[in-house]
Each structure stands twice: as structure tokens, then as C-alpha cells.
Amino acid sequence: MSEVIVITSGKGGVGKTTTTANIGTGLALSGQKVVLIDTDIGLRNLDVVMGLENRIVYDLVDVVEGNCRVKQALIKDKRYDGLYLLPAAQTRDKSSVKPQQMMDLCGELKEEFDYIIVDCPAGIEQGFKNAIAGADRAIVVTTPEVSAVRDADRIVGLLEANELRNPKLLINRMRSDMVKRGDMMSIDDIIDILAIGLVGVVPDDEKIVVSTNRGEPAINDQKSPAGQAYRNIVRRIKGEEVPYMTFGEDQGFMVKLKRLLGLKAD
Amino acid sequence: MEENIISFKATLNGLILVMREEDDFDVIYESVARKLETSGRFFKGASLDVKYRGKKLDSVQQNKIASLIAQKASAEVKSFEEDETFNGAEMEAEEPDRSSEKPRMRLMYFKGLEEGMTRFYKGTVRSGTLVSYQGNLVVIGDVNPGGEVIAAGNVIVMGSLRGMVHAGADGNKEAVVAALSLQPTQLRIADVITRPPDTKQIRQGLLPEMAFVKDDLVFIETFLPQFK
Numbered sequence: 316m317s318e319v320i321v322i323t324s325g326k327g328g329v330g331k332t333t334t335t336a337n338i339g340t341g342l343a344l345s346g347q348k349v350v351l352i353d354t355d356i357g358l359r360n361l362d363v364v365m366g367l368e369n370r371i372v373y374d375l376v377d378v379v380e381g382n383c384r385v386k387q388a389l390i391k392d393k394r395y396d397g398l399y400l401l402p403a404a405q406t407r408d409k410s411s412v413k414p415q416q417m418m419d420l421c422g423e424l425k426e427e428f429d430y431i432i433v434d435c436p437a438g439i440e441q442g443f444k445n446a447i448a449g450a451d452r453a454i455v456v457t458t459p460e461v462s463a464v465r466d467a468d469r470i471v472g473l474l475e476a477n478e479l480r481n482p483k484l485l486i487n488r489m490r491s492d493m494v495k496r497g498d499m500m501s502i503d504d505i506i507d508i509l510a511i512g513l514v515g516v517v518p519d520d521e522k523i524v525v526s527t528n529r530g531e532p533a534i535n536d537q538k539s540p541a542g543q544a545y546r547n548i549v550r551r552i553k554g555e556e557v558p559y560m561t562f563g564e565d566q567g568f569m570v571k572l573k574r575l576l577g578l579k580a581d
Numbered sequence: 582m583e584e585n586i587i588s589f590k591a592t593l594n595g596l597i598l599v600m601r602e603e604d605d606f607d608v609i610y611e612s613v614a615r616k617l618e619t620s621g622r623f624f625k626g627a628s629l630d631v632k633y634r635g636k637k638l639d640s641v642q643q644n645k646i647a648s649l650i651a652q653k654a655s656a657e658v659k660s661f662e663e664d665e666t667f668n669g670a671e672m673e674a675e676e677p678d679r680s681s682e683k684p685r686m687r688l689m690y691f692k693g694l695e696e697g698m699t700r701f702y703k704g705t706v707r708s709g710t711l712v713s714y715q716g717n718l719v720v721i722g723d724v725n726p727g728g729e730v731i732a733a734g735n736v737i738v739m740g741s742l743r744g745m746v747h748a749g750a751d752g753n754k755e756a757v758v759a760a761l762s763l764q765p766t767q768l769r770i771a772d773v774i775t776r777p778p779d780t781k782q783i784r785q786g787l788l789p790e791m792a793f794v795k796d797d798l799v800f801i802e803t804f805l806p807q808f809k
Contacts, residue, residue: 368726369766369776371745394778405727406711444628560683577719 321450325466327437341549343398355436366530376404383511414448421449453482483514515548595630617653632664691733692754
């Protein structure tokens with residue numbers, strides 16, 4: 316039973332590509348056969364985040380135009396077995412691919428892979444329409460900012476209009492200390508507005524910047540809080556019930572203890 | 582979506598106007614006018630055989646567009662007729678195929694490596710930009726990661742080469758790539774494709790180097806005596 320999952324957000328810079336890389340890697344680590352498709356034609360990033368940029372020979376546009384076979388364009392990940400990338404073209408634009416072609420491509424890949432993760436470009440135009448065309452499920456990424464939540468709301472509406480019911484919400488770059496001070500929207504605030512199911516909350520983590528620059532997904536970094544959050548999200552995607560990491564209220568045992576003793580937790 | 586209404590294709594002695602069947606004549610007329618407004622200078626003074634495809638036009642409409650091209654582009658329109666060599670089935674195949682920008686491998690490849698047509702490109706080739714030429718190509722500037730430089734002949738970069746480079750793109754293995762700092766994302770000569778090793782090497786300053794193919798392997802050497 317293979318599935319096409321699109322990672323989308325509306326707003327740019329909220330972490331779609333990072334999420335795609337981490338979820339894809341996580342699923343591959345758990346023994347699934349995974350292909351990541353970058354649909355951000357003209358502004359491709361997923362190959363860079365995965366550290367596979369220099370291996371690209373053919374891309375998504377070559378595949379849909381019939382310049383090569385799908386298998387020729389798939390890049391095998393250098394670290395993890397069962398993980399493949401179909402990169403976007405860089406010197407073309409979004410109109411090079413049509414939704415019907417994406418649908419056909421996803422259908423073809425479904426025969427070979429357990430999970431097809433589609434990295435959607437920012438915006439709601441052609442690129443978005445291409446990305447969601449072949450999708451069975453959607454994950455909407457947002458950050459705790461009004462602008463990102465506003466765009467996520469628009470995206471949820473568009474997904475529902477395109478028959479993609481029950482999209483899941485992923486809140487990225489959450490900072491519990493700021494929520495506590497009342498300077499940032501809390502998880503509940505966001506869910507109140509969007510009214511969709513939560514798949515996970517990823518804390519703001521410096522390690523993500525480091526791993527992105529190195530071209531290595533953070534999910535395998537046992538010390539990274541974001542990596543831990545992504546590991547949980549992967550398990551939830553696979554249908555497991557995983558308790559949510561504690562956010563917004565406290566950061567751990569020491570903080571709880573301090574509060575218990577009447578000390579000001581900062 | 583605007584630019585999809587019409588497009589121009591250059592031919593040997595004129596151009597082809599490609600339209601979409603479903604658009605009204607008025608819409609097409611408007612977008613031809615707009616397109617010529619921005620790119621019409623290109624045809625100035627030329628005499629063109631114009632053909633059209635994708636939609637049937639009656640003689641009144643033909644005359645309207647022909648005189649529009651003549652007027653906006655200051656070009657002489659020698660003829661304006663339907664492109665009969667073209668049939669609908671071909672359109673599907675040809676329309677999305679813009680990859681003809683990238684030269685294909687051919688038996689008759691470019692042989693002017695020593696003394697041949699050369700394009701000089703001034704400026705930085707940034708991410709997402711493709712600079713290509715059916716001859717030798719000289720970039721006076723840098724090529725950034727994500728930028729692509731493709732030439733049928735040699736590629737010379739008077740700056741740092743960090744993007745993708747393809748020399749001898751239509752099959753000439755004698756082609757070379759030279760740069761003041763040669764650190765490409767990927768380097769291709771004819772049908773030989775290489776990439777730098779995954780281990781990061783730190784190099785400072787400019788070190789002019791040249792890449793060439795020998796026995797289907799890419800070799801990289803410095804070409805200035807003082808760096809040897």
C-alpha cells in the first residue's frame with residue numbers, strides 16, 4: 316500500500332524542504348522504500364539539503380518530457396538505502412510540468428515505492444497545483460506566526476477544494492520560552508484557527524541550520540530535539556500512536572522541579 | 582499564464598507564430614501586440630516569412646496580424662501563411678520540448694575548438710540561469726552553484742566556476758574546461774560526467790585549472806607554470 320504525501324505550506328521559508336528531507340529519511344531508516352520529489356522547479360533546494368546536488372544528471376522536467384526514463388533520473392541517497400530523490404530542474408519554470416503529468420508520474424512511482432514524498436513550492440500557483448495533483452495525503456507546515464498560519468489556512472481550504480481531505484498540521488520552529496512569555500502563538504492557538512489534526516511539533520533548533528548546510532538531514536542526530544520530533548512524526552505517519560513532546564509549558568524535569576519549589580522558571 | 586497565449590519560434594528565414602486553438606482572435610491579437618512591444622526591436626529592419634500554427638485564421642485576420650508585426654517590429658513581412666508542414670499531433674510532442682536549448686549529442690559535433698565561433702558572456706551566471714552556445718563559450722565572471730554553462734566547444738570561465746559545466750556538449754571529447762578557480766558542482770565533457778569527491782577540500786585563493794578528457798576519464802591540471 317503505497318502513498319503519495321505532499322508537504323506544503325503556502326508561505327515560504329517555514330521548513331517544507333527540511334521537513335520533506337527529514338520525514339523521507341526517517342521513513343527510509345524504518346525500512347520503507349521512499350522517493351522524494353522536488354517540485355520547486357527553478358528554485359530547487361531539496362537536492363542541496365540532501366547533499367545530492369552534484370549527482371544530478373536528469374530531472375523532473377526531463378522525465379515528464381520523455382528525455383529520460385524515470386529510473387535514470389532517480390538519485391540514490393549516499394547514506395541511506397531505499398531512499399531516492401527526483402530533483403527539480405533549475406533552469407526552467409513551473410509551467411514546464413502539468414498536473415496530469417505529475418499524476419501519471421506518481422502513479423508510476425507508486426508501483427515501486429512505499430512512500431512518495433512531494434516537496435511543494437511556496438505559493439498557490441502552478442507549482443502548488445502540480446505538487447498536489449497526485450497526492451493522497453497532505454501535511455501542512457506552518458510556523459507560529461500569524462502570517463504563516465494565515466497562509467496555512469488558505470492552503471487547507473485549497474486542499475479541501477482539491478479533494479485532499481484531512482490534511483495534517485506540522486508546526487515548525489516552536490519556541491516554548493517565547494510561548495510562555497506570551498510572545499508567540501501556542502499550539503492551541505494555531506489549532507483553534509486551522510482546525511485540523513496535528514501530526515507533530517518541531518522545536519526551533521540550531522542544529523537544523525547546521526545539518527541543512529552540511530546536506531545531512533537532522534533526523535538521525537540523536538542529540539537534536541528537532542531530530543527527535545521528526546522521528547516521532549515519522550512514526551505517526553506510519554500509523555503509530557506516539558505521545559506528543561511537551562511544549563509551551565515546560566522544557567523538562569528541572570524546570571518542573573524549580574516550579575514545584577517555587578522558583579521562577581525562566 | 583499570459584505568455585502562454587502565443588509564442589514565437591525562429592526559423593531559418595523568418596518566424597513561426599504559435600497560438601492556442603481555444604483563444605479568441607482578439608486575445609491573440611492583443612498578446613502579439615504586447616509581445617512585440619517588448620521584443621519587437623529584435624526584428625527591426627528584417628524581412629520575415631511568417632507562418633502560424635495552432636489556430637485557423639481567415640484572410641482578414643491574417644492581414645491584421647501581418648500588418649501588426651510589420652508596424653510594431655519595423656520589419657518587412659514578406660509572407661504570412663499557415664504552417665502546413667505542421668500537424669496537430671506534433672504539437673503535443675514539440676510544445677513542451679524546450680530542451681533543444683541544450684545541444685544534443687550528434688555525429689556531426691562541433692569541431693571549432695582551436696578557431697571557431699565563440700560567445701562571450703559578461704557577468705555572473707547565477708543559480709537558475711542557463712548560458713549555452715553552439716561553439717566555444719567564455720564567461721567573464723563567476724558561475725554560481727545552480728547556474729549552468731553548456732557549450733558545444735570549450736568553456737573558459739574568467740572567475741570562479743562553482744556551478745554545472747558541460748563542454749563539448751554535442752560530443753566533442755577534445756573540449757576542455759578552464760577556470761581561474763575550478764570548483765564545479767558537476768563537470769561534463771561530451772558524455773563523461775564527473776563530480777568532485779564528497780570529502781570537502783578547502784582551497785584558498787584562485788588556482789587556475791583546466792579539465793580535459795583522456796581515456797574517458799576527466800583529468801584536472803593547472804596550466805600556469807608558477808602553480809606547478
